[in-house]
Amino acid sequence: MRARLATGGLDFVLSVCVAILALLVALIFVVAAGVSFTSGADAFVSGAFGSQLNLAGTLAKMVPLTLVALGWIVVFKAGRFHVGFPGQILVGGMFVTVVALKIHLPAGLHLPLVLVAGMAGGALYAGIAAWLWAKRGVNEILSTLLLNLIAAQLLAWWVRGPLHDHTSPLPLTPAFPNSARWPELLKNTDLHWDIVLVPIAAILISFLLARTLAGFRMRLVGSGEMIAREAGVSPERIGVRAIMLSGALAGLAGASLVAAGTTPQVGEDFGGTYGFTGIAVALLARNNALAAVPAALLFAALEQGGQTMEGTVGISSSLVDFIQGLMIVLVLAATTVLYLVRRRTTKPRAPKATAPPTPRAELEPSK
Amino acid sequence: MTHMFAAIGIGPFDTAWLAEALILTTPILLAAMGELISERAGVLNVGLEGFMLAGAFFSYLMAWKAHSLFVGVVCGIAAGMLFAVVMGLLTIEAKADQIVSGVGINLAATGLTSYLFDEIFGNQAQIVVPIIGDIKIPVLSSIPDFGPALFKNDWTLYLAFLLVPITWFLLFRTKWGLAIRASGELPSGADTAGISVRRVRWFGVLTAGALAGLAGVNLAIVQVGIFHQEMTAGRGFLALVAVIFGRWKPVGVMGACLALGGADALELRLADQNQVPTQVWGVVAGIAAALAIYYVLRSRQRRPRKVAILLSSMVALSGVVLVFAAPHVDLPDQLWRSLPFLLALIVLAGAVSRAHMPSKLTLPYTRGED
Numbered sequence A: 001m002r003a004r005l006a007t008g009g010l011d012f013v014l015s016v017c018v019a020i021l022a023l024l025v026a027l028i029f030v031v032a033a034g035v036s037f038t039s040g041a042d043a044f045v046s047g048a049f050g051s052q053l054n055l056a057g058t059l060a061k062m063v064p065l066t067l068v069a070l071g072w073i074v075v076f077k078a079g080r081f082h083v084g085f086p087g088q089i090l091v092g093g094m095f096v097t098v099v100a101l102k103i104h105l106p107a108g109l110h111l112p113l114v115l116v117a118g119m120a121g122g123a124l125y126a127g128i129a130a131w132l133w134a135k136r137g138v139n140e141i142l143s144t145l146l147l148n149l150i151a152a153q154l155l156a157w158w159v160r161g162p163l164h165d166h167t168s169p170l171p172l173t174p175a176f177p178n179s180a181r182w183p184e185l186l187k188n189t190d191l192h193w194d195i196v197l198v199p200i201a202a203i204l205i206s207f208l209l210a211r212t213l214a215g216f217r218m219r220l221v222g223s224g225e226m227i228a229r230e231a232g233v234s235p236e237r238i239g240v241r242a243i244m245l246s247g248a249l250a251g252l253a254g255a256s257l258v259a260a261g262t263t264p265q266v267g268e269d270f271g272g273t274y275g276f277t278g279i280a281v282a283l284l285a286r287n288n289a290l291a292a293v294p295a296a297l298l299f300a301a302l303e304q305g306g307q308t309m310e311g312t313v314g315i316s317s318s319l320v321d322f323i324q325g326l327m328i329v330l331v332l333a334a335t336t337v338l339y340l341v342r343r344r345t346t347k348p349r350a351p352k353a354t355a356p357p358t359p360r361a362e363l364e365p366s367k
Numbered sequence B: 001m002t003h004m005f006a007a008i009g010i011g012p013f014d015t016a017w018l019a020e021a022l023i024l025t026t027p028i029l030l031a032a033m034g035e036l037i038s039e040r041a042g043v044l045n046v047g048l049e050g051f052m053l054a055g056a057f058f059s060y061l062m063a064w065k066a067h068s069l070f071v072g073v074v075c076g077i078a079a080g081m082l083f084a085v086v087m088g089l090l091t092i093e094a095k096a097d098q099i100v101s102g103v104g105i106n107l108a109a110t111g112l113t114s115y116l117f118d119e120i121f122g123n124q125a126q127i128v129v130p131i132i133g134d135i136k137i138p139v140l141s142s143i144p145d146f147g148p149a150l151f152k153n154d155w156t157l158y159l160a161f162l163l164v165p166i167t168w169f170l171l172f173r174t175k176w177g178l179a180i181r182a183s184g185e186l187p188s189g190a191d192t193a194g195i196s197v198r199r200v201r202w203f204g205v206l207t208a209g210a211l212a213g214l215a216g217v218n219l220a221i222v223q224v225g226i227f228h229q230e231m232t233a234g235r236g237f238l239a240l241v242a243v244i245f246g247r248w249k250p251v252g253v254m255g256a257c258l259a260l261g262g263a264d265a266l267e268l269r270l271a272d273q274n275q276v277p278t279q280v281w282g283v284v285a286g287i288a289a290a291l292a293i294y295y296v297l298r299s300r301q302r303r304p305r306k307v308a309i310l311l312s313s314m315v316a317l318s319g320v321v322l323v324f325a326a327p328h329v330d331l332p333d334q335l336w337r338s339l340p341f342l343l344a345l346i347v348l349a350g351a352v353s354r355a356h357m358p359s360k361l362t363l364p365y366t367r368g369e370d
Helices: A002-032 A037-050 A052-077 A085-102 A107-136 A140-158 A193-211 A213-223 A225-230 A235-259 A274-284 A292-312 A318-345 A347-354 A359-366 B002-008 B015-040 B048-065 B069-093 B098-121 B146-151 B155-173 B175-185 B187-192 B197-224 B235-245 B250-272 B278-298 B306-325 B333-337 B339-351
Strands: none
Touching: A002 A037, A002 A274, A002 A292, A002 A318, A037 A052, A037 A292, A052 A085, A052 A193, A052 A213, A052 A235, A052 A274, A052 A292, A085 A107, A085 A140, A085 A235, A085 A274, A107 A140, A107 A235, A107 B339, A140 B235, A140 B333, A140 B339, A193 A213, A193 A235, A193 A292, A213 A225, A213 A235, A225 A235, A235 A274, A274 A292, A274 A318, A274 B098, A292 A318, A318 B069, A318 B098, B015 B048, B015 B146, B015 B155, B015 B175, B015 B197, B015 B235, B015 B250, B048 B069, B048 B098, B048 B197, B048 B235, B069 B098, B069 B197, B155 B175, B155 B197, B155 B250, B175 B187, B175 B197, B187 B197, B197 B235, B235 B250, B235 B339, B250 B333, B250 B339, B278 B306, B333 B339
16 A cells, blocks of 8 residues: 555656646747746746636636546556547537537526537547447557548538528537526636536546446456456457547537537637647546546646737747647656666566576476 | 540549649658558557658748758758657657657647747748749650659659659568568567667658658648648648558558548549539449449358448449439538548558558567567
8 A cells, every 4th residue: 555655656746747847848938939937937827827717717628628638548547549539529519519509408408418419429439430440450549530630520511511600701600508508607707617527527437447347347458458358358348338438528528618618609629639638638647537637737727828828928829739749758758767767676676586597497397 | 535534524534633643642652651661660650740740840941041942851851850759769768658659749749830830930921932843854744644744743752652662672672671570570589680679660760750751841842832830631640541551561552642642632623613523423333333343253252241232232323323313412622621531541441451560560679578
């Protein structure tokens, strides 16, 4: 137990170091662009947390980030990698638009149906990749990369064709009725009640993975397909389930972006970069479902701070995308450093273990 | 006969389409050849898109700054290689997961190029740099119709297609090629034979970076002379697909790239039309009929696939009906735009078996643990 705690502590220190390093790099870029160190840092902090509006924006951005990160953690634990979150967010959002605009229900029923539709859309779209992997042996990373590109075209058509608001020249859907939207938590901000999904989903996924049979099977498959097969668990079935569950989480993130967005309608770029950034969140959280929440807070602050900085000190918010990619790279590099450090600390015992067996010992079993 | 094809305006006898297809194939083919070498050595670069984007941006930037296309080309290739160095450090030295590394590199490259583009060019009108000109191959380029389409192009296009035999020779006829293939198939064996798996894989990754960088150069300062954010638009991913569909063989990969580039060119032409030309139905009917015949013929040897036969003949029949009915169908641009990706997905689902994949692809090699 103490060893586990120590490992967790080391993981925590590692993640914090990576985050600080990435933020320092960001500040170097800001300084290079001609903004002073203090005003850059100040603009970022006040941009992310300074006012009620900015803080609400940061918290609102946590929702899709956490959900996508949890989606990644689920597939990761089941030993599958897929990177289809952007596409699943978009398709989830598209399903939501249909339910929100074409079905008329009272408030108490409409929103739950919207959420179910988002999850179904994400799960079904992930299901294509899952099916291709399980039945046709198609690498799920490549198929999801392609499905992301197709989903973007699908959405572009969606908001120009079947669900286009004919009163607007822009590629947008009509505004949703209030019954299909998450109620506001703070008036006139981006913060809606969907923020409750963050703790609920994190706890549920953490519980699912750690304490249930389904979660155990996923981890079993993730630790080795051969072992799972020996134990009578089908890696294909579990893999498909894990991919579809992660798709449902991404779809729910899409539903949040649509039904708790700044504007009550959907354009072709509502997905943002959450689909990939969520992966970075999960990596920074070292694939721990509960740790995904603080990691998401950090990334949400980056997004929000980056957006406001564009207005206040004129730094392009694309810098945030770069920093997020950099964090993935740094986490991977840091993990190796950690591994090497651990190996060094256990080295004293190593020589004995690797000492070549004597020929006699080698011969003995055959007798 | 020629008259009929001229009336169609689309198809293999349309030289404008052919020229466009070759031009659009070039960046995918360049990146795919580098990726082929890298995957044969055991490293999968999901970050290929990022390498390409870095190549495109830095070639554009430096061609503008230095007023020299040569400097642009060199810097584009160097930028691709720089990102490949990060990939190599992560996956070969640190033995980190190749796929996650690639995702990180893509994100970082997209962010970095978008950010620098905003910072450097953000406040001014788009600057157009001069583009690399075409080289006319004497005699051959004066062949009517096909000559100009095939033999009046820029050097990156010629290089892309020349790389196919070069890669084949490298992989299958040289000692170094054997080392590359061994590193992807049986790294422990390669190690025993005195080959440095580490060095071979570095060579693979850097080649992928350099050629993907050149693919970016092609996009930015050969095809258009401008850069815009995320201008690679999925071509790096298409190159990854082409390597798989080409079954990790140079000629096969070239075929896959041509199919994807051709679909891309077709998309450009179809998006121009305000309704679906009847010839499209004809092509669909033809392909479906060919499939149906293939399944019928094959069912003599193996168990008949009735559903496949039924489906493909139904599609063929409805295609023929549509040719004669010529309905006014207005399909959205977005459908044509997703055509290459759809095609890539279908070929992935249809034809690939794992048997052709380098068996240690994406797996790091540690001496004594393999």
